[in-house]
Amino acid sequence: xxxxxxxxxxxxxxxxxxxxxxxxxxxxxxxxxxxxxxxxxxxxxxxxxxxxxxxxxxxxxxxxxxxxxxxxxxxxxxxxxxxxxxxxxxxxxxxxxxxxxxxxxxxxxxxxxxxxxxxxxxxxxxxxxxxxxxxxxxxxxxxxxxxxxxxxxxxxxxxxxxxxxxxxxxxxxxxxxxxxxxxxxxxxxxxxxxxxxxxxxxxxxxxxxxxxxxxxxxxxxxxxxxxxxxxxxxxxxxxxxxxxxxx
Amino acid sequence: xxxxxxxxxxxxxxxxxxxxxxxxxxxxxxxxxxxxxxxxxxxxxxxxxxxxxxxxxxxxxxxxxxxxxxxxxxxxxxxxxxxxxxxxxxxxxxxxxxxxxxxxxxxxxxxxxxxxxxxxxxxxxxxxxxxxxxxxxxxxxxxxxxxxxxxxxxxxxxxxxxxxxxxxxxxxxxxxxxxxxxxxxxxxxxxxxxxxxxxxxxxxxxxxxxxxxxxxxxxxxxxxxxxxxxxxxxxxxxxxxxxxxxxxxxxxxxxxxxxxxxxxxxxxxxxxxxxxxxxxxxxxxxxxxxxxxxxxxxxxxxxxxxxxxxxxxxxxxxxxxxxxxx
Numbered sequence: 001x002x003x004x005x006x007x008x009x010x011x012x013x014x015x016x017x018x019x020x021x022x023x024x025x026x027x028x029x030x031x032x033x034x035x036x037x038x039x040x041x042x043x044x045x046x047x048x049x050x051x052x053x054x055x056x057x058x059x060x061x062x063x064x065x066x067x068x069x070x071x072x073x074x075x076x077x078x079x080x081x082x083x084x085x086x087x088x089x090x091x092x093x094x095x096x097x098x099x100x101x102x103x104x105x106x107x108x109x110x111x112x113x114x115x116x117x118x119x120x121x122x123x124x125x126x127x128x129x130x131x132x133x134x135x136x137x138x139x140x141x142x143x144x145x146x147x148x149x150x151x152x153x154x155x156x157x158x159x160x161x162x163x164x165x166x167x168x169x170x171x172x173x174x175x176x177x178x179x180x181x182x183x184x185x186x187x188x189x190x191x192x193x194x195x196x197x198x199x200x201x202x203x204x205x206x207x208x209x210x211x212x213x214x215x216x217x218x219x220x221x222x223x224x225x226x227x228x229x230x231x232x233x234x235x236x237x238x239x240x241x242x243x244x245x246x247x
Numbered sequence: 248x249x250x251x252x253x254x255x256x257x258x259x260x261x262x263x264x265x266x267x268x269x270x271x272x273x274x275x276x277x278x279x280x281x282x283x284x285x286x287x288x289x290x291x292x293x294x295x296x297x298x299x300x301x302x303x304x305x306x307x308x309x310x311x312x313x314x315x316x317x318x319x320x321x322x323x324x325x326x327x328x329x330x331x332x333x334x335x336x337x338x339x340x341x342x343x344x345x346x347x348x349x350x351x352x353x354x355x356x357x358x359x360x361x362x363x364x365x366x367x368x369x370x371x372x373x374x375x376x377x378x379x380x381x382x383x384x385x386x387x388x389x390x391x392x393x394x395x396x397x398x399x400x401x402x403x404x405x406x407x408x409x410x411x412x413x414x415x416x417x418x419x420x421x422x423x424x425x426x427x428x429x430x431x432x433x434x435x436x437x438x439x440x441x442x443x444x445x446x447x448x449x450x451x452x453x454x455x456x457x458x459x460x461x462x463x464x465x466x467x468x469x470x471x472x473x474x475x476x477x478x479x480x481x482x483x484x485x486x487x488x489x490x491x492x493x494x495x496x497x498x499x500x501x502x503x504x505x506x507x508x509x510x511x512x513x514x515x516x517x518x519x520x521x522x523x524x525x526x527x528x529x530x531x532x533x534x535x536x537x538x539x540x541x542x543x544x545x546x547x548x549x550x551x552x553x554x555x556x557x558x559x560x561x562x563x564x565x566x567x568x569x570x571x572x573x
Binding site: 050052071072073076077081082084088089090091092093097100101102104105106107110111112113114115116117118120159163 | 435438439441442443444445446447449450453454456457458459460461462463464465468471
């Protein structure tokens with residue numbers, strides 16, 4: 001079953017075509033990697049998937065819904081989560097509150113004015129597990145803005161996961177991480193394999209070919225090849241367009 | 248935590264016992280001065296919900312204060328003239344029963360906040376500040392030209408509202424009514440700030456885009472905050488009209504919004520208790536400095552600059568050691 005299906009997506013900024021007639025399908029349960037040189041339009045595509053920007057043409061189908069023009073928060077409600085390339089957390093709230101917000105976001109509404117948020121039923125149920133799973137127990141009471149870079153990344157990814165999304169878009173999750181952090185995060189993503197669908201936008205080739213079930217190569221806003229890692233590695237078109245540049 | 252608790256207890260005790268001292272030392276005017284402080288504190292706390300928790304910088308908060316006051320004034324005028332305010336489609340009589348008039352003031356102010364907020368919240372940043380200011384000034388000029396209700400001369404009340412069992416005309420009774428309402432509003436605001444609603448609101452303030460990406464439609468939460476803050480200011484306006492027994496368009500002027508904002512910043516943004524201290528210091532300074540010079544703002548300005556530079560968490564944060572209301 002395809003959980004995400006992008007058809008003939010178009011987006012231009014003036015004369016620059018950031019997304020050109022792009023079609024893409026992501027199989028449920030797969031880790032689908034999206035690679036491409038800088039400026040290939042990876043982030044533009046992700047922003048269209050999440051609704052931060054709207055395409056000029058084409059459609060996006062997610063889990064049986066046409067989400068092409070839905071507001072970001074509606075897409076999130078359907079089970080589409082995203083972690084950002086540049087860490088995007090709530091810096092003045094504590095780590096526990098960051099998680100609590102992510103946990104409560106899935107509720108139909110949060111117009112509850114009296115009881116403390118941290119003692120809400122769902123929060124008490126899920127928060128300890130989340131803190132332990134992302135190794136943030138010791139920092140639970142600290143403002144998220146005071147965490148180290150690595151811890152912020154853990155929180156960033158953790159927040160997207162506590163909502164139990166169907167599709168997780170990881171936009172360069174390894175960005176700015178040391179080798180140790182990269183290994184940790186790779187392990188974590190591998191643990192998720194099969195449990196949910198992941199669209200992984202990543203620069204680090206080793207990580208991509210290690211993890212991905214499928215790889216899509218984006219060059220100049222176009223999908224020039226999609227296939228299993230071995231096939232992509234051997235694809236001459238990809239080698240000249242992309243891999244050749246790096247080696 | 249102890250230092251914070253001590254500060255709060257000292258503050259509560261001070262306000263609770265103030266009338267005793269004022270009477271003992273034969274300075275009854277202090278009671279009316281501090282009643283004014285309590286009322287402005289209520290308005291400032293409501294603004295702090297908006298500024299400190301919603302991160303919504305409204306430069307038009309005085310509008311809701313003024314609307315609350317005008318509800319009292321207009322209903323009072325119809326009551327004393329014996330003419331209904333509305334005869335169609337429903338009959339609305341004037342009234343000076345506080346149990347009717349004050350909730351009406353809150354509801355009308357909240358309704359205006361709903362309508363104005365719904366439009367303002369479609370913008371952000373500088374535009375938001377400007378559009379809240381524009382709406383407040385529109386209302387200011389509306390009341391200025393409303394000849395039926397005094398226009399720029401304002402509207403005088405012949406007596407304060409009536410409340411069963413309590414004589415609002417008595418300065419001591421009125422003081423404690425104001426204190427009780429402020430305490431109640433503070434309690435609500437503190438609970439709210441820690442509630443699920445408060446958490447979502449703070450999330451939207453901190454990182455609106457991320458909050459949306461988590462699946463929260465932040466617009467409605469911000470609008471609810473705007474409405475709650477407007478209602479609080481409306482209540483303060485109703486109390487203010489009763490205290491001064493006079494309502495004028497000046498209450499809605501943008502300088503009033505500015506003064507409320509100064510009280511919040513002086514006391515400590517986002518601390519909820521802080522604006523009470525801010526209102527007290529602001530009005531006491533005004534009162535004290537005005538004895539020496541009519542250009543008291545010349546001295547107020549530098550004091551404010553010093554507080555903002557050296558005590559970023561405001562007076563409350565500096566004294567209690569922590570700024571966040573917890």
